Amino acid sequence: MTQSRQNKRKVFALGETVLDLVSEDGLIFRAIPGGSVLNASVSLGRMGIEVDLISEFGADEAGNIIAKFLAANAVKTRFSIRHPDHKTSLALAFLDSRRNAAYSFYHNSPEKLAKTPLPDFQSEDVLLFGSYYAVKPGRRDFMSGILKNAVGAGSVIYYDLNIRKAHESELGELLPAFINNMAVSSVLKGSDEDFFHLFGLSDPEAIYEIVRTYTKVLIITTGSGPLHVFTPAFHRSYPVPLISPVSTIGAGDNFNAGFIYGLVTSPQGVVNVSETPVAEMDRMVGCGLAFATQTCLSAENYIQGNFEPDFWKKYI
Numbered sequence: 001m002t003q004s005r006q007n008k009r010k011v012f013a014l015g016e017t018v019l020d021l022v023s024e025d026g027l028i029f030r031a032i033p034g035g036s037v038l039n040a041s042v043s044l045g046r047m048g049i050e051v052d053l054i055s056e057f058g059a060d061e062a063g064n065i066i067a068k069f070l071a072a073n074a075v076k077t078r079f080s081i082r083h084p085d086h087k088t089s090l091a092l093a094f095l096d097s098r099r100n101a102a103y104s105f106y107h108n109s110p111e112k113l114a115k116t117p118l119p120d121f122q123s124e125d126v127l128l129f130g131s132y133y134a135v136k137p138g139r140r141d142f143m144s145g146i147l148k149n150a151v152g153a154g155s156v157i158y159y160d161l162n163i164r165k166a167h168e169s170e171l172g173e174l175l176p177a178f179i180n181n182m183a184v185s186s187v188l189k190g191s192d193e194d195f196f197h198l199f200g201l202s203d204p205e206a207i208y209e210i211v212r213t214y215t216k217v218l219i220i221t222t223g224s225g226p227l228h229v230f231t232p233a234f235h236r237s238y239p240v241p242l243i244s245p246v247s248t249i250g251a252g253d254n255f256n257a258g259f260i261y262g263l264v265t266s267p268q269g270v271v272n273v274s275e276t277p278v279a280e281m282d283r284m285v286g287c288g289l290a291f292a293t294q295t296c297l298s299a300e301n302y303i304q305g306n307f308e309p310d311f312w313k314k315y316i
Helices: 003-007 036-046 061-072 137-153 165-183 192-199 204-211 251-264 278-296 311-315
Strands: 011-014 018-023 029-034 051-054 056-058 081-083 090-095 101-106 126-130 156-160 187-191 217-221 227-230 235-238
Touching: 011 036, 011 137, 018 061, 029 036, 029 061, 036 051, 036 061, 036 126, 036 251, 036 278, 056 061, 126 137, 126 251, 137 156, 137 165, 156 251, 165 192, 187 192, 187 251, 192 204, 192 217, 204 217, 204 227, 204 235, 217 251, 227 278, 235 278, 251 278, 278 311
Parallel strands: 011 051, 011 126, 018 090, 056 081, 126 156, 156 187, 187 217
Antiparallel strands: 018 029, 090 101, 217 227, 227 235
């Protein structure tokens, strides 16, 4: 595949936008534009990938901060909705001694969304979506319409479960939405905790036996333990670098960004991702681990974008 063909590959990131207020002592906070897919979008924009954020946030000062930040980082917002009568959602993140965050969310979103243009997906495009926003009852129609368009175009769909403890009590009633999302996805990614919450399973092989009914490529993270990748042809495990993080906020989001970066820069076709050869899967995972590691060594939720050529190789 030619480089010009690769350059035509676009990424669309569908999910929630918040303003993160991060604190180490519970008294002093720093504001950082956040949200799982926003974090990934910024890192992709910093690496020169054409990326559109499909999201919603307020037409308030917090929303203006986010909009200016996204524009400065080459993230398009033409498919995002600015709510004139509602405020931007906030996420208070309290870092513990291991630099992991506990969250408190404050939402002020309308019950129904205003109509907005939807992307014209192409087969070489990638759609990233996930988190609670992907199964939120009040956003299912919006979500389903976009997923339907992406499926119809034959785009690659990357789904990150990213289940938070605050929604554990809802998982039973939300399970059909999770399954529907898996069924349209080309790649499914989740932590070992995500899958234990959903299926009561912790063995990676057993998890893949269930989800392979819906999607062919599965990525399982296990914290500081090995990362697992399953395809119909192979199962690979990858060690995670041992580091002393500044902040783990955005680590999983940036693994997603790195893997997608590897996907859209691949010399091979992106449509049949389940047929990716082992060596190319190693490169994609290496990109994901590099993005996640650099993010953890920064106070930001995203990479700096200053990677050297073949940066991924030292992670495999």
